[in-house]
Amino acid sequence: MIEKYNKPFFLGILALALQIASASVSARAASIATNTQSQQCGVELVTLGVGQDGGAPHIGRLDDPAWANIDLTLWPTSLALIDHRADKRYLFETTPEITRQLHLLHQLAPTQRSGLAIDGVFLTHAHIGHYTGLMFFGREAAGARSIPVHVMPRFANYLRTNGPWEQLVRLQNVSLVEMASRRPERLAPDITVTPLRVPHRDEYSETVGFLIETDGADALFIPDIDSWDAWKRNDDVAIEELVSKVDYAFLDATFYDDNELPGRDMSEIPHPRVVDMMERFADLPDAVRHGIKFIHFNHTNPIRYRQSEETRNVLARGYGIARAGERFCLID
Ligand SMILES: [Zn+2]
Ligand SMILES: [Zn+2]
Structure with a gap:
């Protein structure tokens, strides 16, 4: 329940690195790797991206400030779980920016292993x-x-029966492992990952979030959801109860409020708004609110900017905002 090991100062290192390496993404990742936390923590989570699917700068948005300022780049949301004790690494989500995100992961958590050194997705x-x-x-x-x-x-069926994914399966680049909702997958004697069904647009697949449980800290990852009211109808555990049981909850923060998409009726557009979630969770204890890390920002969401008024508001109300390159120690 208590946030013990989060190292926000790495964000400062990241920001500094971004300024120094403004022309070079690889230099950006390399300059983050000067810390030693990976040697001090047995199992940790790392944020490799915190943006919505389209990231930023956003396609067709010539006015996006991230075109001119690489510090403002938003890669799509992804987490890595690193078990340093066994030298194993797992990815949550494989985004279109995976090449750079894996480079960041390798810089943060170097390994002697060759190849991708990814043990599961x-x-x-x-x-x-x-x-x-x-x-x-x-x-x-x-x-x-x-x-x-x-x-x-x-x-799994979608990947087996549609190109280009079916080729990955056929050539055994990937090996599909079918999960069941609420059935834990064991990664180590003291680490499980449990999928939880989430209400969302399910054109090609189900949607799940993940509960990552360890003998140390636990984390919840729900990057995309239509609404918490729909979750309530689907699930017997209220989200307030679930976030209270974990140390970190990475929750869908696609939009800050209803003013972000001028000319569109946002009441038609799903996703919980950050302003509504801050109300929903307002009565939870400080430690629980601080463990809530908003993630999956649309390019229009002002909390993507560290200095925005909305960012200050979220932090002042005791909530967290996930940033790329942040590390969360789960087991010492
Ligand atoms: Zn998404
Ligand atoms: Zn989605």
């Missing part, structure tokens, strides 16, 4: 920002061998 659903990075596992790029890809049954 967990995917929430088949929307482009969450799974299409799988394409880089194929023969055109990494030529990976049998990377376990954990998906729900309908998602």
Whole structure:
């Protein structure tokens, strides 16, 4: 329940690195790797991206400030779980920016292993920002061998029967592992990952979130959801109760409020708003609110900017905002 090991100062290192390496993404990742936390923590979570599927700068948005300022780049949402004790690494989501995100991971948590050094992938659903990075596992790029890809049954069927994904399965670049809702997958004697069904647009797959439980700290990852009211109808555990049981809850913060998409009726557009979630969770204890890390920002969401008034408001109300390169120690 208590946030013990979060190291926000790495964000400062990241920001500094971004300024120094403004012309070079690889230099950006390399300059973050000067810390030693990976040697001090047995099992940790790392944020590799915090943006919505389209990221930022956003396609067709010539006015996006991230075109001119690489510090403002938003990669789509992804987490890595690193078990340093066994030198194993797992990805939550494979985004279109996976190449750079894996480079960041390798800089943060160097390994002597060759190749991708990824021991498994967990995917929430088949929307482009969450799974299409799988394409880089194929023969055109990494030529990976049998990377376990954990998906729900309908998602597995979609990957088996539609190109280009079926080629990855056929050539055994990936090995599909079918999950069941609420059935824990064990990664180590003291680490499990449990998928939880989430209400969302399910065109090609189910949608899940993940509960990551360890003998130390626990985390919840729900990057995409239509609404918490719909969750309530689907699930017997209220979200307030669930976030109270974990140390960190990475929750869908696609939009800040209803004023972000001028000319569009936002009442028609799903996703909980940050302003509504701050009300919903307002009565929870300080430690629980601080463990809530908003993630999956649309390019229009002002909390993508560290200095915005909305960012200050969220932090002042005791909530967290996930940033790329942040580390969360789960087991010492
Ligand atoms: Zn998404
Ligand atoms: Zn989605």
